[in-house]
Amino acid sequence: MTRSAHAPLDILTARHQQTWQAYCQHDFVRQLAAGTLPRQAFQHYLKQDYLFLVHFARAWGLAVYKSRNIHELRQGCDSLKAIVDLEMGLHIQYCAQWGITEADLATLPESRQTLAYTRYVLDTGLRGDLLDLHVALAPCLLGYADIARWLCAQDFTRRGDANPYDAWLGMYVSDEFQAAAQAERQWLNTQMADLPARRMDELAQIFDDATRLEIDFWQMGLDAASL
Structure with a gap:
């Protein structure tokens, strides 16, 4: 995966390198990769991630509404259908393996962190244009792809049966997910090419x-394990 040092998205990431690294190398994902993450922490994350997916789907529905041409319309529609028709079903199945039923998910209250994150994304999309919305969503899709690749290169990462969280890591390091992240990266770089400095400042703040x-x-997730 070749990246230009001057690609707009990489410039955006570099402007907030400390924050990006704190996200991509957080103790939660380090413990997950090492197989030492407390079960309660992962279960809490899985539950809230289901609720995040619900609002992620709403965000892509908003992207459909914000679309200006047939390509953007199809892009938003395909992403929405992928979440609703595939990802949410897979997530429910995976939760079941961790003792979390679909009924549990249906009555689950949103944490403050879930509320803050998902409403920020939706509010950004409502206030701004399609690019604003994509940039607000970018840390999730692009970040998970970067995190999975980084974890797989670390000596502390355990793969296979030695790690109860290996299936999670395998999902995000998969060719399919990495390709989706790369497609989004290319779209963002195209949209941000030659933008004026003031506009890049706005997008950098959203990111x-x-x-x-x-x-x-x-x-x-880590805090839930300490309660």
Whole structure:
């Protein structure tokens, strides 16, 4: 996967490198990769991640509404259908393996971190244009792809039966997920090419805000294990 050092998205990431690293190398994902993450922390994360998926789907529905041409319309529609018709079903199945039923998920209250993150994304999309919305969503899709690749290169990562969380890591390091992240990266770089400095500043702030909310989402899981 070749990246230009001057690609707009990489410039955006570099402007907030400390925040991005704190997200991508958070203790939650380090413990997950090592297989030492407390079960309660992962279960809490899985429950809230289901609720995040619900609002993630709403965000892609908003992207459909914000679309300006048939390509963007199809892009938003395909992403929405992928979440509703595939990802949510797979997530429910995976939760069941961790003792979390679909009935549990249906009555689950949203944590403050989930509320803050998902409503920020939706509010950003409502206030701004399609690019604003994509940038608010970017830390999730692009971040999980980067995290999975980084974890697989670390000596502390355990794969296979030695790690109860290996299936999670395998999902995000998969060719399919990595390809989806790369497609989004290319779209963002195309849309951000040659933007004026003031506009890049606005997008950089959105990117940083969403990344900080992702950090809170990881921390939420660790905090749940200490209660």
